[in-house]
Amino acid sequence: MVDAAVEALSIAGGGRRRLALRNAMRRKSTIAFLMTLPLILLVALLVLYPALYSIHLATLNKSMERFVGFGNFLFLFKRETFWMVVRQSCIFAITAVIFKALIGFIVAHFVHNIPSRGQRKWRGMLLVPWVIPPAMSCLAWLWLFDPSYSAFNWLLDKVNIGPVAWTGDANWARFCVILVNVWIGAPFFMIMYLAALKSVPEQLYEAAAIDGANWWQRMWYVTLPMMRNIMAITALFSLIVTFANFDIVRILTAGGPIDRTHVFATWAFWIGIQGNDIPLGASVSLFMVPILTVAAVFILRDVNRRASEAA
Helix, strand or coil: CHHHHHHHHHHHHHHHHHHHHHHHHHHHHHHHHHHHHHHHHHHHHHHHHHHHHHHHHHCECCCCCCECCCHHHHHHHCCHHHHHHHHHHHHHHHHHHHHHHHHHHHHHHHHHCCCHHHHHHHHHHHCHHHHCCHHHHHHHHHHHCCCCCCHHHHHHHHCCCCCCCCCCCHHHHHHHHHHHHHHHHHHHHHHHHHHHHHCCCHHHHHHHHHCCCCHHHHHHHHHHHHHHHHHHHHHHHHHHHHHCCCHHHHHHCCCCCCCCCCCHHHHHHHHHHHCCCHHHHHHHHHCHHHHHHHHHHHHHHHHHHHHHHHC
């Protein structure tokens, strides 16, 4: 009888403790929500409202007085220039991200193998292209590509090679905008990969060396698996930023020659602002959303799968 009473009291005490813990967690969650509420409102004001307003604009006619539903999108789907911009945007973004990832990976390994005393100096110098405002960098590159006073053409002339129409030829113009984007964005990959490299335990390399693994095997079976999530997230972030890039194309080529270097952002600006058709420009910009959503789903699903396997 006494044992039953003691057991009942212990159960009641455990229930009260669980209730108190639940109430405390609820209070903490409420406090945390109230503390983050200003940031949530700021994000809603600066991100969510413009996005919803863009969707609203995309459903209006050119004078923004009549609702046309999906009429702007259907009009775009019938234009050959639109599909050319889609193709160019994908080529520009994917090519630039691949080269930025490759160069960032190589440079990160180079800096990682430098003695600790000299790493800070190299990190500072290599981050300069990423730290400089892109518009300023693009103006410097524009001078290098200038058709009349190009520094590159001056160097080519010294070795008896004819001048190159860097921004006057469609293929060379695409090369120029990709080159500048890689030059600006590769340091970001470098610093992210360098942080990932420093988080790889040295014991894994020592164990691999004891097992007789060579440099390539250590890279393939130790370094890459440990860095894979960081590489995926960095590539996704860079893909989003590169897809929405505006300043590089706008300053270097303004979408020319003959619209051959337009990407979504520059063509949306050209149609919406310069062409005075804001609803159609909003429709162009919104078309980035499904493309980036598909890329994000595939990349994040792979990251979550690896995280669940590791757990």
